[in-house]
Amino acid sequence: MKKIVILISGRGSNMQALLETTLPCQIAAVISNRADATGLGIARAHGVPTAVVAHLDYPDRGNFDTALAQTIDAFNPDYVVLAGFMRILGAGFVARYRGRLLNIHPSLLPSYGGLNTHARALHDGVKIHGCTVHFVTPDLDHGPIIIQAAVPVLRDDTEQTLAARVLHEEHRIYPQAIRWLCKDQIELDEQDKVLFRYRKQSSFALISPGLE
Ligand code: GAR
Numbered sequence: 001m002k003k004i005v006i007l008i009s010g011r012g013s014n015m016q017a018l019l020e021t022t023l024p025c026q027i028a029a030v031i032s033n034r035a036d037a038t039g040l041g042i043a044r045a046h047g048v049p050t051a052v053v054a055h056l057d058y059p060d061r062g063n064f065d066t067a068l069a070q071t072i073d074a075f076n077p078d079y080v081v082l083a084g085f086m087r088i089l090g091a092g093f094v095a096r097y098r099g100r101l102l103n104i105h106p107s108l109l110p111s112y113g114g115l116n117t118h119a120r121a122l123h124d125g126v127k128i129h130g131c132t133v134h135f136v137t138p139d140l141d142h143g144p145i146i147i148q149a150a151v152p153v154l155r156d157d158t159e160q161t162l163a164a165r166v167l168h169e170e171h172r173i174y175p176q177a178i179r180w181l182c183k184d185q186i187e188l189d190e191q192d193k194v195l196f197r198y199r200k201q202s203s204f205a206l207i208s209p210g211l212e
Contacts, residue, residue, distance in 0.1 A: 002182045003028040005077040007068075007085040012039015014083035014104055017171035018178065019046045025182040028075040031068070033087050049075070055087055065093040079181060082136065083174070091138045099188035101136040102181070104174050106166050108132060108148055113141035118162045121153060127208040129153050129162060131170045133177040135188045144194045146177045146186060152208035 002025040006015045015030060016039070030043035033055045040050050053071050058064035064087070072080055082103040094101060107117040109132040121129045130150040137143040149169035153162060180186045185198045 001026050002078040003076060004079045004081050004178065004182070005072050005075050006030045006043075006081045006083050007072075008032050008037055008039040008083050009034055009086040010037050010039065010084055012037060012042050012084065013167065014170055014174050015039050016042050018081070018083070018175055019043065019048065021175045023175060023178055023182065025078070025178065028077050029072075031071055033064075033068075033085070039084075061088070061090050062092070065090045069093060069096060079178070081174075081178065088140060089136070094136055094138050097136070099135065102146070102177060103134055103136050103141070103143070104170055105132050105134070105141050106163070106170065107141075108150060109134060109145060110142060118159045118166065122157060122159060122162060127153050128206060129166060131166050131173065133173055135192075135194065137192065144188055144192055146180070146194055147173045149173045150206045152206065152210075155209070 004025050005028055006018065008015050008030060009032060019027060027048050029049045029051060030040065031051045031053060032040050033053055035052045035054060043050050051071050053064070053068045055064045058067060078100065080097050080101045082101070105113070107121065108130040112120050128150050130148055132148045133146045134143040135146065149172065151165045151169060180198065187195050189195045
């Protein structure tokens with residue numbers, strides 16, 4: 001069975017969604033760059049080994065990335081899953097895990113990379129927002145897209161209500177992406193394109209605020 005390692009920095013709700021669904025792979029470990037990440041306790045409660053590689057313990061990104069890679073590789077994973085891991089990873093680290101490193105981001109990339117995605121979407125008045133699972137490349141919050149979920153932005157939305165609507169979908173699309181990956185139904189090809197080996201597609205349109 002394939003193995004994944006999940007990297008977190010905080011709450012760990014995406015990690016929890018992965019722990020609490022059926023996946024065709026083993027979650028070998030959860031690693032955090034912060035010892036106080038709440039998600040670590042959730043992982044332990046599920047009996048998953050945890051480790052901390054605290055970025056503050058290292059003089060620079062290169063040293064941190066090396067220590068992180070050593071910790072990850074000790075679990076011998078097929079895939080490395082970033083789930084709210086809030087450190088920028090260097091090009092060497094990204095290259096080491098090419099095609100094996102996934103991220104989830106709370107926007108419809110390539111719109112709204114970076115932080116405060118929901119506030120920025122509300123500020124711009126977009127009517128459709130969402131989340132993206134993608135392979136990681138050296139560009140922050142960009143990279144070949146595996147799956148996206150779109151949600152409507154409602155008239156009375158606050159940053160919190162919009163974030164909750166998006167997060168609900170994050171918890172659905174991340175397990176799906178990992179199932180495809182672990183069943184060899186997708187891969188990153190030599191041209192950095194996602195190769196899909198399954199056929200199912202949806203032609204459903206999300207129209208927001210909706211037609212009368
Ligand atoms: C999630 O919304 C995730 O998409 C986002 O951090 C949150 C982590 O929540 N990731 C990024 O912004 C990456 N650039 P969680 O710890 O509850 O999964």
